[in-house]
Amino acid sequence: MKLSKKTLDGNMDTLLLAVLSDGPSYGYQMVQDLNAKAPGVLKTGEGTIYPVLHRLEERELIQSSWRTGETGRQRRYYRITLKGKKALADNRLQWAALTKVMGTVLGGMPAPETLRTTTCHGATP
Amino acid sequence: MKNILDRYLDRVLIYANKPEAEAEAVRAELKDHLLQKVDDLVKGGLAREDATLEALRQHGSPKVIGYKLRGPFPWIDIRSHGTARGVIAIGPKAVGVFAMGGFAMGIFTFGGFSCGLVSTGGFALGLLFAWGGFGMGGIVSAGMALGLIAAGGMALGVLAVGNPGMGLWVPYGWHRGDAISHYTSANVPPFLKSLEPVLNAAVSINRYFVFIMPLFMLTLVALQFLLYREGKRVRAEDDWLIGG
Numbered sequence: 001m002k003l004s005k006k007t008l009d010g011n012m013d014t015l016l017l018a019v020l021s022d023g024p025s026y027g028y029q030m031v032q033d034l035n036a037k038a039p040g041v042l043k044t045g046e047g048t049i050y051p052v053l054h055r056l057e058e059r060e061l062i063q064s065s066w067r068t069g070e071t072g073r074q075r076r077y078y079r080i081t082l083k084g085k086k087a088l089a090d091n092r093l094q095w096a097a098l099t100k101v102m103g104t105v106l107g108g109m110p111a112p113e114t115l116r117t118t119t120c121h122g123a124t125p
Numbered sequence: 126m127k128n129i130l131d132r133y134l135d136r137v138l139i140y141a142n143k144p145e146a147e148a149e150a151v152r153a154e155l156k157d158h159l160l161q162k163v164d165d166l167v168k169g170g171l172a173r174e175d176a177t178l179e180a181l182r183q184h185g186s187p188k189v190i191g192y193k194l195r196g197p198f199p200w201i202d203i204r205s206h207g208t209a210r211g212v213i214a215i216g217p218k219a220v221g222v223f224a225m226g227g228f229a230m231g232i233f234t235f236g237g238f239s240c241g242l243v244s245t246g247g248f249a250l251g252l253l254f255a256w257g258g259f260g261m262g263g264i265v266s267a268g269m270a271l272g273l274i275a276a277g278g279m280a281l282g283v284l285a286v287g288n289p290g291m292g293l294w295v296p297y298g299w300h301r302g303d304a305i306s307h308y309t310s311a312n313v314p315p316f317l318k319s320l321e322p323v324l325n326a327a328v329s330i331n332r333y334f335v336f337i338m339p340l341f342m343l344t345l346v347a348l349q350f351l352l353y354r355e356g357k358r359v360r361a362e363d364d365w366l367i368g369g
Binding site (some may be wrong): 026027028031044045046047048050051054055058069071073074075076 | 137150151153154155157158160161162164183184185186187189190193194197
């Protein structure tokens with residue numbers, strides 16, 4: 001099942017925060033991580049993560065710093081801030097709740113019991 | 126001569142329209158990404174030229190990335206393509222406090238199709254006031270007006286003036302029989318009567334059409350000029366920029 005561009009665009013913030021919650025990273029590495037976990041998620045182009053990253057930095061959810069990478073080139077690394085971790089935890093809860101609601105209303109989704117377990121697990125920052 | 130990768134980055138930055146220092150940082154970041162991608166594709170067996178083209182293809186449209194790199198809601202946003210968003214927004218489609226474009230949405234809007242609190246345009250939809258070829262809204266003065274207080278060539282509203290005029294109360298013409306009015310001057314409720322000055326003001330706008338029209342046209346020309354200048358700026362760097 002392909003996700004629509006609109007759905008992906010609206011949730012790219014959360015996806016990138018989740019990637020950065022594993023540790024500091026840079027754009028290219030984040031693309032690799034995202035593609036490994038969810039192939040095809042960046043179908044509008046790998047470069048589209050940069051506007052999202054810059055927006056997250058403006059909102060102080062992530063911080064960036066320039067360092068010299070292993071190639072010898074200057075590379076911009078990003079790390080999640082405390083505010084970002086809180087936002088991610090909130091988003092996880094929102095997603096779990098939404099999944100539960102949609103599953104209940106639409107049917108054919110995982111049983112609420114399973115989701116409750118997921119919610120509790122997902123809520124842990 | 127610049128290589129294709131630099132020209133791609135030029136293109137992104139032209140659409141991003143960032144201050145120089147910020148633009149250089151964006152360029153360095155994207156270039157690092159692209160070079161790393163090319164290296165990985167070469168390691169995977171592609172020739173360097175093919176790897177470069179593939180890296181650019183996978184990176185996405187420079188126009189999309191460039192526009193997305195602009196601030197979320199800047200003071201002024203002028204675009205030759207897509208939707209402009211800003212306090213003052215000018216573009217083929219515009220969303221802003223002052224929005225001007227083919228399709229304009231905002232507080233004060235001007236355009237072919239304009240929708241807002243105060244709207245002017247070919248088709249104007251104004252919550253408070255609309256003026257245009259076809260107008261709909263609270264107080265409307267238009268070729269064809271549909272609203273609470275409507276004045277125009279053909280007016281339909283609670284309080285209307287027009288030829289024909291149709292509404293709860295049509296102050297002019299009802300006695301001649303060329304208007305359809307629920308109330309006559311004998312039984313019009315005081316509330317509707319008290320709104321007549323507003324209706325007269327709307328009528329005056331149409332009377333001053335001769336003066337308003339040049340202003341309207343001037344704004345239209347200014348809008349086209351700004352769009353032309355933005356298009357020229359985008360094309361100025363390189364003819365190659367025009368495509369895709």
